[in-house]
Amino acid sequence: MADERFSTVPLSLCNTMKQSLSIKIEGLVQGVGFRPFVWKLATSLSLAGCVQNNPDGVHIRLEGDTNRIKQFLDLLQTNPPPLAKIISIQTETAELQNMQDFQIQHSETAGDFSTHIMPDMSLCADCRSELLNPADRRYHYPFINCTNCGPRFSIIQNLPYDRAATSMSVFDMCAECAAEYNNPADRRYHAQPVACPACGPRIIPMLPDGTAIERPWRVVWQDALEQGRIVAIKGIGGFHLACNALDETAAHLLRTRKQRESKPFAIMTPDLDWVRSVCRLAAEEEKLLTSRERPIVILKVKNDFPALKYIAPGLDTLGIMIPYSPLHELLVAFTDTPLVMTSANYSSEPMIHTNQDALCKLQDLADVFLMHNRDIVNRCDDSVCISTNNHFFVTRPGRGIAPFSINCKNAQEAVAFGADLKNTFAVVHHDRVSISQYIGDLEHPGTQNILMTNVNRHLDFFKIKPQVVIHDLHPDYFSTRLATRFARDKNVPAIAVQHHHAHLAAGHAEYGLAGKAIGFALDGTGYGTDGTIWGGEIMVFDRQQFRRELHLKPVCLPGGDMAVKHPQRMLIAYLHQAGLFAAAKDFLAFSPDCDGILQMITLGVNCPLTSSTGRLFDAVSCLLGICNVQTYDGEAAMRLEAAASPHEIETLPYTINEKTIDCSLMFAHLLQHMQHEVPADVLAGRFHNMLADIIFDCAERLTKKHGSLPLVFAGGVFQNRLLVEKILTHKKAADHKLFFCSYPNDSGIALGQAFVGISNVKSDE
Ligand SMILES: [Zn+2]
Ligand SMILES: [Zn+2]
Ligand SMILES: [Zn+2]
Known part of the structure; x- marks a missing residue:
């Protein structure tokens, strides 16, 4: 990235004494104190010119000594304002105009909007020391902020980011605050939410x-x-x-x-x-x-x-x-x-x-x-993250992180509606995919309204007119219905993307991979192209398409959603499939309705098929006596991970027949070990080891078939730190390049949908 930026500096710079340069900077450079920073830097180097916010970024005109201009460009990149993120710097020599000083100019009105929205930022060290300093006029003032910190996304009603377009507009600045706001040398220059006990919220x-x-x-x-x-x-x-x-x-x-x-x-x-x-x-x-x-x-x-x-x-x-x-x-x-x-x-x-x-x-x-009394315009939950073996995972993108964006090469404007659980959505504009904050679970009508309000607000923010709408393949998802209705209303095409392809594409896009990859989508629930519920999928894929190469052997989901709440149902289904139910029944303390459930399975009544890894976790968690009822999504799997002995090195057997991975042998072994009173934590540890073995076994098989390809991991199961650790430290890990999607659960779906959607639109042309 750095090389690219420097390469645009004209060589002729080195040969002249006085130079005029026009500079365009793209990235997170608006609303982060970038213009005053440029002003200070230019003034300190005695350079003349001007700086201005424009729709496509910050434009700078510089005139002065060649060496100082070089120094300016160096410092711009090595020491930018704390919240700024420079994506590119383009420079061009310009005609000398003999400018006398350096000025901050007002934004151009035509097409005047920023292409980025900043997330809310945590209190900076300077504001913190003022907050705790009894002599400061903002001592113990709960709304202190400056250009380097404070609310952004949560108070923005519209773009450009300006006090009048935020929920701070109702507070008139006092003279002291206004003086800080208008002084380019002040830390609060154009800090839109600037306030104090005399004039601000309370x-x-x-x-x-x-x-x-x-x-x-x-x-x-x-x-x-x-x-x-x-x-x-x-x-x-x-x-x-x-x-x-x-x-x-x-x-x-x-x-x-x-x-x-x-x-x-x-x-x-x-x-x-x-x-x-x-x-x-x-x-x-x-x-x-x-x-x-x-x-x-x-x-x-x-x-x-x-x-x-x-x-x-x-x-x-x-x-x-x-x-x-x-x-x-x-x-x-x-x-x-x-x-x-x-x-x-x-x-x-x-x-x-x-x-x-x-x-x-x-x-x-x-x-x-x-x-x-300051309105929250855009609600935003706290972000939730996991860190393991130097890998970061965002399990809820919220305050401080969202909205965020990933670059893409694209001419289309689009919107992707995400999944029904842990929903986020994405909008595609200006060569980038912007991902929203965590919206929530769409089964609640209130959350569906929030999704629509926020989609419309984001489209307004960026002045986007979607040419394509992207959604999950599941016909009964609320997000699918909202998306198709939206597409109909706007008279634009809607594209359905398979859930696990979207998971994997999110990882593919995040790491900027090119071409094909081997993807492990280990997940709870996603609608498959054959109408069954997928979630243990090993695919060879790129951003346009996928091939389902291997998958967990499908098993009954007795009673559909009821089986998710009651892991015992999954256990019975698995034991029945393995021919172990009768033998296990005497040994395990099943609830009295187990015969009814078995009957459902044998008659195939209300028993959709699933290849979900999440359900396999549920069954094992129940078998080991760890979780019998799930009161929230993923509880049985989380408890199984919690119970697992991390240092266990032994594993459990499985078989792979053509395209299916069969865990029947594993259940037989677990039952045997339990009868010999091997403790649950040891067996839970072995289960995790087995999953890592399966992953590298599949990787080896597919590498033989397709040649060496990067391995991409995505899906809710990769919130399991122990499993991630087992994969990273596996004896065969060094044979492959491993890429873990940072947004493993369904809040990463919109990101993947957007990339698959726009790749397919492009290929149609
Ligand atoms: Zn601050
Ligand atoms: Zn004030
Ligand atoms: Zn999923």
Whole structure:
């Protein structure tokens, strides 16, 4: 990348003493303090000229000493503003105009919009020290920000990113703030959300009936926590419910009120010593935790504490984040205890983001409300990340990360609607695919509305008129219905993309791979081209097409969705398929309805077929006595991973017959070992080893057939850290090039759909 940028600097630069240069910079360069940075840099080098935001990037005109111009270009690249991301710099010699000084010019009005939206950014070090400095005029002000930090995406109503087009427009700047805003030498020059206690938003503590509490919010907050209360807090992208994470009773109360049986809560704390005392914190995880994006990082628990059983029941991991906004910085500073911070909603409903909704829907959940009067325009959940063996995985792209974009070569404008679970969507414009924030699970009508509102808003932001609409192959997905209706309304074609092809294409695109690859799409559920439910798919694919080379042997899904909730159904289906049910029945404590389920299977009533790896995990998790009922997506698999002994080296047998991978032998061995009282953690470890063996066995077979190709891994199963580790450290790993998609679950589907969709449109031409 760096070479490309430099190559555009004309050689003639080296031979003249005074030069005029016109420069175009593309990337994340608008709304990040780029123009004042350029102004400062040019002024410090005594260069004349001007800088301007334009729809295609930042344009700079420079005049002055050749060596200084070279210095300018060097510094521009080596030391840009913290939030800027330069994608390309193009330079061209221009005619000398003998300019006298350097000026920041206003944006051109024609086509005046930015092509990027910045995610919200965590509090910078400068603002943090002002926040905690009693002499500063913004001391303890929860909305302090500057060009290098603060809200962006969550307050944007329209582009270009300008205060008037944000929810800050209702606050008139005081004279002091305005002076900072207008001074190119100030850290707050054109920082759109600039504010202070005199002119900006403020915190309003309230009771559940909406009455304001006439006490300082700090005191209200401290008292509430001390008394074990649940507090609803309006943050950056939405509301959280919070309580003291060390208060067992409060954590239990929160879980009971949220009607959430076991889905884990996240914890917020700045105290890394506490984190280290409770969790394993590798250097790469600490880096991620303290990164500018400040995601929730899933860490391995090493020491129990009393409230943990209510915070992350049955798991060996805990989601931790450190404060990211000035408000959160103060919340933790005022209480000195780790906080439970969970999105404020009822079970699978979307996160609440307006004051009105909070009072209406959280009345029975929270005892106290910390409201504020800055509107959240775009709701955005906390991002969730995993880091293992120096690989980062984003399992929920939200605050700090989304929206984000990946470059593509394309002339079409398009929109991809994603999947039904963990939905995100993508828009294609200006040679890039922009991926939205996490929208949620579309089974909830409220979430479907949010998807449509956000799709339309993104199309408006970038002034896109989609020429093609892309969706999942599943005819009954809500996202498919919304997409086809949208396509009909706009009178443009709709393209269906197979779910696992989309998963793999996301990885292919992320790493900029060219040509064919071998893909391992190990996943929960996706509609296959044969109408069955896929999810254990090994494909040879590129961005246009795929060939299903190998897959797990299909098995019954007794009762469809019921089988997902009750892993015992999957176990019975697998045992029946392996001819082991009768033998296992005496040994395993099945529930009384097991004969009914067996009958469903033998008669084939309501028993769709599936090759899902997720369901295989469910069956094994149930067999080993680890999880009998799934209260949230992926619970049985997560618990199986948690239970597995990571150091186990033995494996389990399987067979591959032509195109199918058969795990019958594995079930026979598991039953045998269980009868000999081999512990569940050992067997769970062997199961993971077997999966890694299967992967490299398949890779070898396909390499023989197709030659050496990169291996791409995608699908929900790759959120399993132990499996990723097993693959990376496998004895055959060195024989291949491995690429793990950073967006392994269904929030990566839209990204893959977009690339498959536009590749196929192009090939039709
Ligand atoms: Zn700042
Ligand atoms: Zn002010
Ligand atoms: Zn999937």
